[in-house]
Amino acid sequence: MSKILIIYSSVHGQTRKVTDYLKQQLESYGNEVTCASIDEAPALDVFDKVVIGASIRHGKHNPAVYDFISRNINQLSDKVSSFFSVSLVARKPAKNTPETNPYMQAFLAKTTWKPKLLAVFGGNLDYQGYNAVDRNIIRFIMWITKGPTAADTKVEYTDWDKVSQYAQQLHQL
Known part of the structure; x- marks a missing residue:
């Protein structure tokens, strides 16, 4: 069992919906899961794993996501961590993987954080x-x-x- 924090940045609610679904799934495996918006994220030190999920709005992730990562880069780098992105572009088969999604690639180019696991999901x-x-x-x-x-x-x-x-x-x- 792990203590997992899922931090989300959601504009129209789909990333929050994915976060809630992940929480349910991870708890079914016996994990203790806390969810928080990017603006209300608790201290990371009590968690074994940290997941950040962010939606795309007008072609970009919320700047608050990058700010949060910059402020917490050492803890994120020391922990098991993951990032997922939610966008309408990911509805297309040719753009629905971390390797083929332009927003994920832009995200990775813009940050020094190297999450252990990446995912891309279609939006609503x-x-x-x-x-x-x-x-x-x-x-x-x-x-x-x-x-x-x-x-x-x-x-x-x-x-x-x-x-x-x-x-x-x-x-x-």
Whole structure:
């Protein structure tokens, strides 16, 4: 059994949903799991493993994720750690692995942290759940990338079996 901290940065809630699912899966293996938003993360010293999950908004991870990593780089480097990214780009088979996802690659290039395990998950597309600015930006991006643009579109691209496999890998670290 491990004491695991999952820190998340979520804009529209899908990364939080993935975090809650991971918590449930990891607890089923007998782990003690604490979840916290990036802005409310507790001290890392009492945890055996630290997981950070972040969504993409307008092509970038939240700057608070990089700030948190910079402030805690020594502890993150000394512990078993992992990072996962949630984005609509990951809905595409050619961009749904850490090696092929451009946002994961940009993340890795921007930080000195080297997590032991990486994962990429598809996000949730819900135009009605966005404000007008986000809805228009996302629809434009989806139009460019040949994704759905109908204003009533609501599609969850998260592969929950893949999230379960990731939880098992985390448990085994």
